Amino acid sequence: MELLDIAIVGCGPAGLSAAVNAKIRNKVIKVFGAEVCSPKLASAPWIDNYLGFHQITGTELRDLYLAHIEEMGIEIYRTRVDNIVPMDSTFMLAAKTDMFEAKAIIIATGVSQTSYLPGERDFVGRGVSYCGTCDGPLYRSKTVAVVAYTHEGVEEANYLVTVAEKVFFLPQMKDYHGLSSQVEIVNGRPLGVLGEGHVTHLALKDQQLEVAGVFIFRDVTPAEQLLSGLNQFQGAIVVDRSMATNIPGVFAAGDSTGRPFQLAKAVGEGLVAGLSAASYIDKSASIK
Structure with missing residues (x-):
């Protein structure tokens, strides 16, 4: 397994700024980002408020960021x-x-x-998960729900249906092509996660789904x-002035x-980080 100097989680302005400056310091880095x-x-x-780039579109600026990264030989692991x-x-x-x-x-x-669901944070590790591949085996032969805000939820639901007894899929986006026919689609907005000590139900407007686990997939972990x-x-x-x-x-x-x-804050903080x-x-190397 390759030992990286720095793993940068996120490929937005802050992450890419951090990558450029760490690369200049001759560090072995890898950027992890979404598709x-x-x-x-x-x-x-x-x-209009980003110094040096008056009236540029977001897409144009992002393309400039990515071109800079590519020119420096920095790979984004998608x-x-x-x-x-x-x-x-x-x-x-x-x-x-x-x-x-x-x-x-x-x-x-x-x-x-997107905001947290009521009860979601109370049950993290006790029925609420953000990774089907990681925690799916814990729900073998049980019923789970997948709340998908991104297409990643489709991939994870397709995996979960191979281990769980039943998978409810609640799409919060329009496009969920590729979803397994074995997954049961439930239309509606989730209103909260319920349970006593562990997740027991996912609440919707007109019903409560009885589940042992709720897997939630958003744009950010x-x-x-x-x-x-x-x-x-x-x-x-919480960070200090060095972004530690x-x-x-x-x-x-x-x-x-x-x-x-x-943007300016993100890029500046990325540089400092x-x-x-x-x-x-x-410093760690000099101590050793």
Whole structure:
């Protein structure tokens, strides 16, 4: 298994800025991102407050970012990271069925465009999951629900139906082509996760689905699911001026660290995080 210097989770403005600056410091890096990097940026019709780029569209600016990355030989691994586990002196990253190891982590995942469901956070690890591949075997021969805000939910539902007794699929997007015919589609908006000690039901407007687990797939993995123990305040990852979190070797940048949700802030924080992570690795090596 290749040992990375820095694993950068997220390929939006903060993540790409971190990648450029870590690469300049001659670090072995890998950027993990979604199939489409920063859809929020791409959807911006005009950007007027980004210095040096007056009246540029979001798509044009994103294309410039990606061209810069490509020119520097930085590869984006188009798979979402599901979990990060601290080891003795490194971190293990699980991205679907692949595993990676890194000396430092930069979290630049942004913020989800959808809100938590009532009861969702109360049952994380007790019936609520964000990774079917990781937790699916725990629900063998049981009934589960998949709440899908992105097409990734289709892929995960197709896997879950091979291990669970029954899979309810609640599409929160228009396109869910490729869904297995064995998955039962339930139209409607989920209103909350219910249970006593463990998930027992998923509430909808007109019914309650009896389930042992609820798998939720959004555009962003919640920070507390990504890496256990991260300090947060009002949903944002707490960082210091060097963009360091409370976990040594873990840095964060961009929208994931809180407001304002602006390009200049994200790019600047990404730069600081990239340089700080590089310095952390250099200092760790000198101690050894």
